[in-house]
Amino acid sequence: MDYLPITVQMKSRHCLIVGGGEVAARKLKHMLHADAKVTLVSPEYTDEVLEIAEKHEIRLVHEVFSPEHINGFYLVIAATDDRMVNRQVSIAAQQQNIWVNVVDDLELSTFIMPAVIDRSPLLIAISSSGVAPVLARKIREKIEWLLPDALGSLLERLKLLRPKVKKKFSSLKEKRSFSEWYIESAIQDSKVLEKNEDSILEFYQQQHKPEGIVYLVGAGPGDPELLTIKSLKIIQKADVVLYDALVSQEILQRVRKDATLVHVGKRAKCHYVHQDQTNQMLVDYAQQGLSVVRLKGGDPFIFGRGGEELQFLTQHNIRYEVVPGITAAAGCAAYSGIPLTHRDHAQSIRFVTGHEKSSKNSLDWNSLAQAGQTLVFYMGLMRNQQITDSLIKHGRNPSTPVALIEKGTTKNQRTVIGQLNELPQLVEKYEIKSPSLIVVGEVAELANELDWFKDGELISSNNKIVAKNDFGATERDNRLPLVANV
Ligand SMILES: C[S@@+](CC[C@H](N)C(=O)[O-])C[C@H]1O[C@@H](n2cnc3c(N)ncnc32)[C@H](O)[C@@H]1O
Structure with missing residues (x-):
């Protein structure tokens, strides 16, 4: 690009035109149109120039040009037919350093004037960078043809609407979509321009109620750093966040500061917000055009009632997106050094609920008691005795290793390792509280070897609290530390 197109504010600026003939008269008209203060220098002037000068306050200097005439001007145009001058x-x-345009002489000019379509305040300038001014004028004619007549009044309306639009819409996106809609409507039907600003804004808002959306977001098991980048971005933009009891304060602190926070989990006095109420709230907020986050511990589709909530949203035609989270089994096992699968011990994993919808025990204990798999019981704490009895009764070895993981991935994490037949006693003895997971399977014992999480507490089957070395790994009496000092 050889030239930068800019529009210069000339109102009351001093401009010098050197010349007094036909070309000078043309340039004089342009400058007057832009409200510039014009001085002309020329030994003689045509009648046209004299006439214009009389009507407007033009200073005419009847002299041959000399360099002193330039002093103090903002912009100069040379419009004589003498190349030397x-x-x-x-x-x-x-x-x-004064901008100068020499008519039809690129070499001597520091700026050039484009062909202009003037529908003030709208200006369309077409420049061929001085290479083909005739072509630029032809293009101008073609564009003039395409432009609707009401363009000038449209701009006037837009100018009047501007402060109201600014007040009405908070985001740039909303402001832009209103302006696009208004321009498009006015071009199609100039009657739109006759409506006053308030009624046009009201009309637009009725027609364009923003569409609400619900994001079903998994907040992970506790450690706020286990939030995914996507969930973080969404909670930082949400208008409303409905969250469960399992969502930690550290995570809630990351929610947009002026968002509405609604706790829909278990409350201090054990009052529940009923699932129906939560569903309805999601719909109500979304129908107001808000961006709503349903924030759940772990993953929303794993024992999180996420499916039920989405079915309700579908029935009410509410748009939604699902953002998965790290489920408690994955997070707690990782932070306790328990690999859920291991080629020597477990070829499959089962995530099992200890809290079924109906109270009757409908789990398939025969299949759950099979060896070679890891079972992770969610919400199983209250039914630990039944889990123990059922598994042993259906053939799982009573000495199968088990782990109880309380408040996993948080700085209050406790992991108790023992064996299946002592599970109820471990719960009682260590006063294990919710939220906790029960892991059943040979892999549970690997925590004694692989535990790394410095903030967590590991209690091994011999009732000993295992200390951690500098690297977070547990130090065992008869084994070398996991990470050698080098
Ligand atoms: C209603 S379920 C929700 C599970 C969640 N949607 C998930 O994917 O992790 C709640 C149960 O998850 C388990 N849980 C959730 N977070 C936990 C944590 N940080 N430590 C241990 N167990 C946890 C507990 O068994 C708790 O009772």
Whole structure:
């Protein structure tokens, strides 16, 4: 790009035109149109120039040009038919860093004037960078043809609407979509321009109620750093966040500061917000056009009632997206050093609920008691005795290793390792509280070897609290530390 197109505010700025003929008269009209204060220098002037000068406050200097005439001007135009004079004007102006245009002489000009379509305040300028001014004028004619007549009044309306639009819409996106809609409507039907600003804004808002959305987001098991980048972005933009009891304060602190926070989990006095109420709230907020986050511990589709909530949203035609989270089994096992699968011990994993919808025990204990798999019981604490009895009764070895993981991935994590037949006693003895997971399977014992999480507490089957070395790994009496000092 050889030239930068800019529009210059000329109102009350001093402009010098050197010349007094036909070309000078044309340039004079342009400058007057832009409200510039014009001085002309020329030994003689045509009648046209004299006439214009009389009507407007134009200073006419009846002299041959000399470089001193340039002093103090903002912009200079050389419009004589004498190239020597034009050159003198150009040199004098450039020496003082004054913008100069020499008509039809690119070489001597520091700026050039484009072909202009003037529908003030709308200006369309077409420049061929001085290479083909005729072509630029032809293009201008073609564009003029395409432009709707009401363009000038449209701009006037937009100018009047501007402060109201600014007040009405908070986001740039909303402001832009209103302006796009208004321009498009006015071009199609100029009657739109006759409506006053308030009624047009009201009309637009009725037609364009923002569409609400619900994001079903998994907040992970506790450690806020286990939030995914996507969930973080969404909670930082949400208007409303409905969250469960398992969502930690550290995570809630990351929610947009002016968002509405609604606790829909278990409350201090054991009051529940009923699932139906939560579903309805999601719909109500979304129908107000808000961006709503349903924030759940772990993953929303794993024992999180996420499916039920989405079915309700579907029935009410509410748009939604699902953002998965790290489920408690994955998070707690990782932070306790328990690999849920291991080629020597477990070829499959089962996530099992200890809290079924109906109270009757409908789990398939025969299949759950099979060896070679890891079972992770969610919400199983209250039914630990039944889990123990059922598994042993259906054939799982009573000495199968088990782990109880309380408040996993948080700085209050406790992991108790023992064996299946002592599970109820471990719960009682260590006063294990919710939220906790029960892991059943040979892999549970690997925590004694692989535990790494410095903030967590590991209690091994011999009732000993295992200390951690500098690397977070547990130190065992008869084994070398996991990470060698090098
Ligand atoms: C209603 S379920 C929700 C599970 C969640 N949607 C998930 O994917 O992790 C709640 C149960 O998850 C388990 N849980 C959730 N977070 C836990 C944590 N940080 N430590 C131990 N167990 C946890 C507990 O068994 C708790 O009773």
